[in-house]
Amino acid sequence: MGQGGNESAAELSAGWFAEVFDHHPDGLLVADDQGLLVYVNPRAARIVGIAVPELLGQDIRKAIPLQEYDGRPWWDCTDPWNGLAIRSGHRERLLVIPGVHEVLVTARYVRPGRGLPVSQVVVAIRDAEARRRAEANSSALISTVAHELRSPLTSVKGFSSTLLRRWDRFTDDQKRLMLQTIEADADRVTRLITELLDISRIDAGRLQVRKQPVDIYAAIERHIERFVASGYERERFALSGHEAALPEVWADPDRLDQILANLVENAVRHGEGTVSLNVAPAGEDDDEVVAVTISDEGEGIPSENYPMIFTRFWHRSRRGGTGLGLYVVRGLVEAHDGKVTVGKAPSGGAEFRFTLPAGAPEHVR
Numbered sequence: 001m002g003q004g005g006n007e008s009a010a011e012l013s014a015g016w017f018a019e020v021f022d023h024h025p026d027g028l029l030v031a032d033d034q035g036l037l038v039y040v041n042p043r044a045a046r047i048v049g050i051a052v053p054e055l056l057g058q059d060i061r062k063a064i065p066l067q068e069y070d071g072r073p074w075w076d077c078t079d080p081w082n083g084l085a086i087r088s089g090h091r092e093r094l095l096v097i098p099g100v101h102e103v104l105v106t107a108r109y110v111r112p113g114r115g116l117p118v119s120q121v122v123v124a125i126r127d128a129e130a131r132r133r134a135e136a137n138s139s140a141l142i143s144t145v146a147h148e149l150r151s152p153l154t155s156v157k158g159f160s161s162t163l164l165r166r167w168d169r170f171t172d173d174q175k176r177l178m179l180q181t182i183e184a185d186a187d188r189v190t191r192l193i194t195e196l197l198d199i200s201r202i203d204a205g206r207l208q209v210r211k212q213p214v215d216i217y218a219a220i221e222r223h224i225e226r227f228v229a230s231g232y233e234r235e236r237f238a239l240s241g242h243e244a245a246l247p248e249v250w251a252d253p254d255r256l257d258q259i260l261a262n263l264v265e266n267a268v269r270h271g272e273g274t275v276s277l278n279v280a281p282a283g284e285d286d287d288e289v290v291a292v293t294i295s296d297e298g299e300g301i302p303s304e305n306y307p308m309i310f311t312r313f314w315h316r317s318r319r320g321g322t323g324l325g326l327y328v329v330r331g332l333v334e335a336h337d338g339k340v341t342v343g344k345a346p347s348g349g350a351e352f353r354f355t356l357p358a359g360a361p362e363h364v365r
């Protein structure tokens, strides 16, 4: 407070504004009519990597040598001090500070009157790292996808060309083996494309869930049968829980199948030993949700990886895979207002648990 409390309202509000600008999440810089920096907030100093006291009094054009993408100095292009006296500023531009990185820059030229030289230039800079990361993320998606599509397609192409050109040279068994490989690879491509379409729906919040009463227990049994039919030993699966003891659950049967397929596949592919599946009522009164637990006896997942595991592309194993499965699982479970978590099974393996709300959705009650 000012001495004797006679600080003027203007001074008070100036102090208040300075404080607001000091805490502003974007970098703010003010240069005077000569281009010398008269104000720099801490965020701006952090972005350009120079301390506030070192920046103050410097020529903004030298202290912050913004460049266009092609390397042209931005200050020469815009030149608020000598350029057209009617310009009032600049919209957001992606520029480069040499040696720092990309920044998003907006500028406002303050003139005491129309057509007069600038009295102040106010510049806001924002770190463009996050945007660049988001872009890198989508180009990582493209390259993962391209890579994942190429290997099955190469094998489809290779085997079908070979069969067409040398049909008579192979035995029936050899032909069958090649056709089976082609089929499996075509399935892989289809699955990947389905995952990608789901990801784009999840990301856009457009995932549709068509709920109807489902029998989770029977769905799990079906998945076990499928894995057994595709060559896994029945002894690898242990289902517990009681079909009769379960409250009614409404879910999208296709989505539920996708969730189960992903988690069971992970357990057999990334885990080891017996895959234990359990379905039981859970929640505070034991009837709010139905919880499905899938655990295995493999090496499990280190707890420091738990926060990453449901993100896109995260994978640790050398056994192939896109790292998209669990991202899709989480999106699907959450679209049902359920939750999915990861933990350690009693055997030390990985344990995945997801819940689905019990009871019919409100509109059919």
Ligand SMILES: Nc1ncnc2c1ncn2[C@@H]1O[C@H](COP(=O)(O)OP(=O)(O)O)[C@@H](O)[C@H]1O
Pocket: 262, 266, 267, 268, 270, 271, 296, 298, 299, 300, 301, 309, 314, 315, 316, 317, 320, 321, 322, 323, 324, 325, 326, 327, 349, 350
């Ligand atoms: N049951 C499990 N045991 C050990 N690691 C697992 C298990 N389930 C998933 N993981 C790890 O999580 C990663 C991500 O899984 P997911 O998103 O399904 O991708 P993908 O199966 O395509 O690799 C896997 O690559 C694996 O490293």
Ligand SMILES: [Mg+2]
Pocket: 262, 265, 266, 321, 325, 326
């Ligand atoms: Mg997977």
